[in-house]
Amino acid sequence: xxxxxxxxxxxxxxxxxxxxxxxxxxxxxxxxxxxxxxxxxxxxxxxxxxxxxxxxxxxxxxxxxxxxxxxxxxxxxxxxxxxxxxxxxxxxxxxxxxxxxxxxxxxxxxxxxxxxxxxxxxxxxxxxxxxxxxxxxxxxxxxxxxxxxxxxxxxxxxxxxxxxxxxxxxxxxxxxxxxxxxxxxxxxxxxxxxxxxxxxxxxxxxxxxxxxxxxxxxxxxxxxxxxxxxxxxxxxxxxxxxxxxxxxxxxxxxxxxxxxxxxxxxxxxxxxxxxxxxxxxxxxxxxxxxxxxxxxxxxxxxxxxxxxxxxxxxxxxxxxxxxxxxxxxxxxxxxxxxxxxxxxxxxxxxxxxxxxxxxxxxxxxxxxxxxxxxxxxxxxxxxxxxxxxxxxxxxxxxxxxxxxxxxxxxxxxxxxxxxxxxxxxxxxxxxxxxxxxxxxxxxxxxxxxx
Amino acid sequence: xxxxxxxxxxxxxxxxxxxxxxxxxxxxxxxxxxxxxxxxxxxxxxxxxxxxxxxxxxxxxxxxxxxxxxxxxxxxxxxxxxxxxxxxxxxxxxxxxxxxxxxxxxxxxxxxxxxxxxxxxxxxxxxxxxxxxxxxxxxxxxxxxxxxxxxxxxxxxxxxxxxxxxxxxxxxxxxxxxxxxxxxxxxxxxxxxxxxxxxxxxxxxxxxxxxxxxxxxxxxxxxxxxxxxxxxxxxxxxxxxxxxxxxxxxxxxxxxxxxxxxxxxxxxxxxxxxxxxxxxxxxxxxxxxxxxxxxxxxxxxxxxxxxxxxxxxxxxxxxxxxxxxxxxxxxxxxxxxxxxxxxxxxxxxxxxxxxxxxxxxxxxxxxxxxxxxxxxxxxxxxxxxxxxxxxxxxxxxxxxxxxxxxxxxxxxxxxxxxxxxxxxxxxxxxxxxxxxxxxxxxxxxxxxxxxxxxxxxxxxxx
Numbered sequence: 001x002x003x004x005x006x007x008x009x010x011x012x013x014x015x016x017x018x019x020x021x022x023x024x025x026x027x028x029x030x031x032x033x034x035x036x037x038x039x040x041x042x043x044x045x046x047x048x049x050x051x052x053x054x055x056x057x058x059x060x061x062x063x064x065x066x067x068x069x070x071x072x073x074x075x076x077x078x079x080x081x082x083x084x085x086x087x088x089x090x091x092x093x094x095x096x097x098x099x100x101x102x103x104x105x106x107x108x109x110x111x112x113x114x115x116x117x118x119x120x121x122x123x124x125x126x127x128x129x130x131x132x133x134x135x136x137x138x139x140x141x142x143x144x145x146x147x148x149x150x151x152x153x154x155x156x157x158x159x160x161x162x163x164x165x166x167x168x169x170x171x172x173x174x175x176x177x178x179x180x181x182x183x184x185x186x187x188x189x190x191x192x193x194x195x196x197x198x199x200x201x202x203x204x205x206x207x208x209x210x211x212x213x214x215x216x217x218x219x220x221x222x223x224x225x226x227x228x229x230x231x232x233x234x235x236x237x238x239x240x241x242x243x244x245x246x247x248x249x250x251x252x253x254x255x256x257x258x259x260x261x262x263x264x265x266x267x268x269x270x271x272x273x274x275x276x277x278x279x280x281x282x283x284x285x286x287x288x289x290x291x292x293x294x295x296x297x298x299x300x301x302x303x304x305x306x307x308x309x310x311x312x313x314x315x316x317x318x319x320x321x322x323x324x325x326x327x328x329x330x331x332x333x334x335x336x337x338x339x340x341x342x343x344x345x346x347x348x349x350x351x352x353x354x355x356x357x358x359x360x361x362x363x364x365x366x367x368x369x370x371x372x373x374x375x376x377x378x379x380x381x382x383x384x385x386x387x388x389x390x391x392x393x394x395x396x397x398x399x400x401x402x403x404x405x406x407x408x409x410x411x412x413x414x415x416x417x418x419x420x421x422x423x424x425x426x427x428x429x430x431x432x433x434x435x436x437x438x439x440x441x442x443x444x445x446x447x448x449x450x
Numbered sequence: 451x452x453x454x455x456x457x458x459x460x461x462x463x464x465x466x467x468x469x470x471x472x473x474x475x476x477x478x479x480x481x482x483x484x485x486x487x488x489x490x491x492x493x494x495x496x497x498x499x500x501x502x503x504x505x506x507x508x509x510x511x512x513x514x515x516x517x518x519x520x521x522x523x524x525x526x527x528x529x530x531x532x533x534x535x536x537x538x539x540x541x542x543x544x545x546x547x548x549x550x551x552x553x554x555x556x557x558x559x560x561x562x563x564x565x566x567x568x569x570x571x572x573x574x575x576x577x578x579x580x581x582x583x584x585x586x587x588x589x590x591x592x593x594x595x596x597x598x599x600x601x602x603x604x605x606x607x608x609x610x611x612x613x614x615x616x617x618x619x620x621x622x623x624x625x626x627x628x629x630x631x632x633x634x635x636x637x638x639x640x641x642x643x644x645x646x647x648x649x650x651x652x653x654x655x656x657x658x659x660x661x662x663x664x665x666x667x668x669x670x671x672x673x674x675x676x677x678x679x680x681x682x683x684x685x686x687x688x689x690x691x692x693x694x695x696x697x698x699x700x701x702x703x704x705x706x707x708x709x710x711x712x713x714x715x716x717x718x719x720x721x722x723x724x725x726x727x728x729x730x731x732x733x734x735x736x737x738x739x740x741x742x743x744x745x746x747x748x749x750x751x752x753x754x755x756x757x758x759x760x761x762x763x764x765x766x767x768x769x770x771x772x773x774x775x776x777x778x779x780x781x782x783x784x785x786x787x788x789x790x791x792x793x794x795x796x797x798x799x800x801x802x803x804x805x806x807x808x809x810x811x812x813x814x815x816x817x818x819x820x821x822x823x824x825x826x827x828x829x830x831x832x833x834x835x836x837x838x839x840x841x842x843x844x845x846x847x848x849x850x851x852x853x854x855x856x857x858x859x860x861x862x863x864x865x866x867x868x869x870x871x872x873x874x875x876x877x878x879x880x881x882x883x884x885x886x887x888x889x890x891x892x893x894x895x896x897x898x899x900x901x902x903x904x905x906x907x908x909x910x911x912x
Contacts, residue, residue: 033507035505035507035840036836036839036840037836038833038836038837038840076767077758077763077767080756080757080758081758081822081826083756083758084755084756084757084758084826084829084830085822085825085826085829086829087829087830087832087833088833089756089833104833104837105833106829106832106833106836133767133770136770136795137766137770137773140726140773140795140796141773143725143726143796144725144726144773144793146725147621147622147623147724147725148621149620249723250723251722251723252620253615253619253620254612254615254616254619254620284556285552285556285562286549286552286553286556291549294609295548295549295605296605297605297608298604298605298606298607298608298609298612299608299612300609300612301609301612301613301616321612321615321616322612323611323612323615353553353556353557356557356558356559357556357557357559358559359559360557360558360559360560360578360581361559361560361561361578362559363508363509363510363559363578364510364559364561364576366508367507367508367510367841367842368508368840368841370840
């Protein structure tokens with residue numbers, strides 16, 4: 001199936017899930033909806049891959065994936081079968097600031113499924129053979145991910161942009177770092193972080209408010225109180241200069257181009273003006289980037305700019321993917337557009353337009369219980385301001401052209417950029433080099449470098 | 451107590467008394483249960499079908515327009531036209547300059563996109579409920595008044611060429627899948643990719659696009675699906691006013707050659723830069739409307755669905771020969787494929803994996819599967835079906851897809867019932883019917899050049 005548009009989406013919005021304090025310092029959030037007989041729950045740790053020890057990147061993800069590889073009374077095989085036969089599914093999602101076990105089940109099987117997950121959480125057996133199996137699986141997944149040029153580009157950007165900072169590490173780890181993880185590491189992670197004070201439970205769907213606390217309590221039964229993980233990650237800084245990193249991959253007919261720098265923090269006074277201005281630049285289908293790169297020139301199927309949100313300042317990234325022969329001109333234009341945006345700001349007309357879009361599209365950010373729940377979880381686990389979502393539309397309305405333009409000028413330095421391009425270097429290196437004025441560094445690495 | 455159907459009939463008759471166009475009369479065609487909800491079917495005088503499901507759970511509306519045209523309606527040398535045309539539908543109209551369609555929707559907070567596949571093309575808006583009239587007006591405008599000129603067509607051809615590079619030429623799985631269908635089908639249009647061959651994409655003229663538009667973009671070849679927080683009568687009045695003046699067209703009889711039975715095994719290799727070997731095995735499968743389709747879907751789940759499935763367990767967990775396995779019964783109007791795939795792990799090869807596939811196929815032909823395996827597969831499929839109904843967009847997509855391909859807007863629920871009825875002997879019967887060793891297509895993807903970790907090349911100063 002093919003589609004007319006690459007998805008571009010900007011904005012964010014309101015959430016006010018019901019809150020329950022659970023015994024031992026854990027928190028539960030609830031959003032009910034009885035439209036479909038499904039119940040979702042999320043067991044979220046207040047820490048993520050940023051706590052992975054040196055040389056052990058991927059530990060948080062491996063440790064949480066190990067929960068379903070064996071627990072009291074169940075082998076890995078039995079757990080997999082039991083999850084399926086209950087009409088349920090379970091997956092682990094890891095970011096730098098949190099690890100979440102997502103689960104969903106047909107409502108009639110909620111009770112036995114909660115019992116199974118509770119056993120996995122409180123009585124994992126961490127079989128040594130299963131750990132070795134999971135490590136081999138993870139290594140194979142890391143290698144296979146190199147087939148995706150977009151993933152290769154994103155990893156290279158994150159690794160290089162945040163060099164020396166925990167945000168440089170891939171949450172899934174690297175081949176050597178995963179191989180380096182021991183059972184003792186997994187047990188230590190579990191004992192330190194899978195504790196009540198470090199957990200937020202989210203519940204959404206076909207469940208009543210009266211029943212939710214008992215679900216939360218059952219899930220955490222058997223876990224000790226412990227301590228919440230300290231938040232010791234430093235604020236990242238941007239290395240000066242304009243750098244070009246070409247990730248060399250054979251036989252590419254197009255390139256994946258990322259232009260990145262360190263972006264915004266949700267605690268910045270000018271965070272919302274920054275995000276609003278970024279939506280003008282590259283957050284919608286009619287943004288400046290899409291208009292100039294796709295609509296006018298047909299150079300790329302998509303072009304967008306995204307400002308990541310995390311506890312600390314995350315990356316700001318421009319992304320486009322032109323044909324190899326258009327890569328030089330497309331990169332040149334992208335940087336010129338960025339220069340014009342940072343130096344020249346945005347117009348009152350653009351701001352008025354994007355405010356209408358962001359405020360009116362707010363309805364789609366809260367239309368399901370699951371979306372509302374995840375906003376609540378983000379507030380807790382990313383340490384966002386309490387009214388980050390609930391006050392979002394008011395803050396968007398308050399943005400002026402001046403505040404939006406000032407925010408971008410204040411936060412982005414077009415002299416300090418990292419350009420990452422995945423392509424066939426012999427074909428694209430020189431045109432790319434010529435496309436970026438004032439380059440201070442050019443390097444070429446193979447696509448399988450980590 | 452009033453009869454809801456009679457009330458709707460009466461309202462339609464009353465509304466027709468003031469209709470401005472004969473094309474724009476409204477006819478109520480009945481209700482269809484959709485789980486615990488109801489889909490009401492209307493039709494305008496010009497043939498436009500309108501399906502409405504009122505869901506006031508959130509103040510939003512999914513507005514879908516499904517056209518009964520896809521890549522099956524194309525011809526060799528003109529492949530990809532349905533998809534290119536879908537792109538062009540976001541362009542200039544007689545009343546709207548280029549870019550205004552999207553700007554108006556974005557300004558209202560709406561999300562809009564479209565998709566094309568072998569049997570259909572659909573356009574969708576997700577829009578705040580108080581703005582639904584905008585979606586109606588814009589969709590009616592581009593159904594009748596699209597402007598197709600050289601600069602726009604030329605630019606959009608470039609965009610589509612880049613989409614093809616992204617999804618196919620630089621994506622080994624996309625390329626392998628394209629080659630699989632090209633090899634498995636010799637006569638039927640399912641042999642060419644919906645995105646089209648690159649040479650065909652580059653060769654389209656505005657005249658090709660105009661002819662396609664005039665042939666297929668007619669109200670009597672479309673279904674509007676509306677799910678969300680709407681007032682049914684006000685919605686229908688707006689639809690009638692917007693679309694009523696559009697005349698019906700004569701839709702040409704379909705010129706599709708049925709695929710002859712495959713009686714040979716077709717083997718081929720693809721050499722590309724990739725991390726590992728990949729295997730695709732495709733048997734000819736049932737059409738979506740065939741009673742065997744649900745049964746084959748259950749069989750696919752037994753073999754491939756989830757970590758406890760037979761082939762996942764064998765190849766990924768126990769023998770560690772593969773990173774993943776997958777199976778899919780194509781959901782096409784005409785008989786398609788039962789696609790089976792695996793990605794080899796590390797230095798392991800397809801030569802090791804294929805015999806394990808074959809053994810699994812032989813076992814389901816020879817023996818009945820366990821009742822516990824059947825229950826597992828059914829539970830997974832029920833979960834998947836419910837997940838597709840969690841949003842108004844999901845409901846609209848299910849209604850529009852099954853209405854367009856099968857004429858059954860409630861088929862999502864019929865399928866769940868069909869899954870429940872499947873027995874272990876049904877699975878063995880379809881395995882014997884479809885998993886025929888001598889009539890399949892086998893594609894092996896091999897890494898080339900050899901992809902090994904190499905040392906970084908020298909950094910070059912600017």
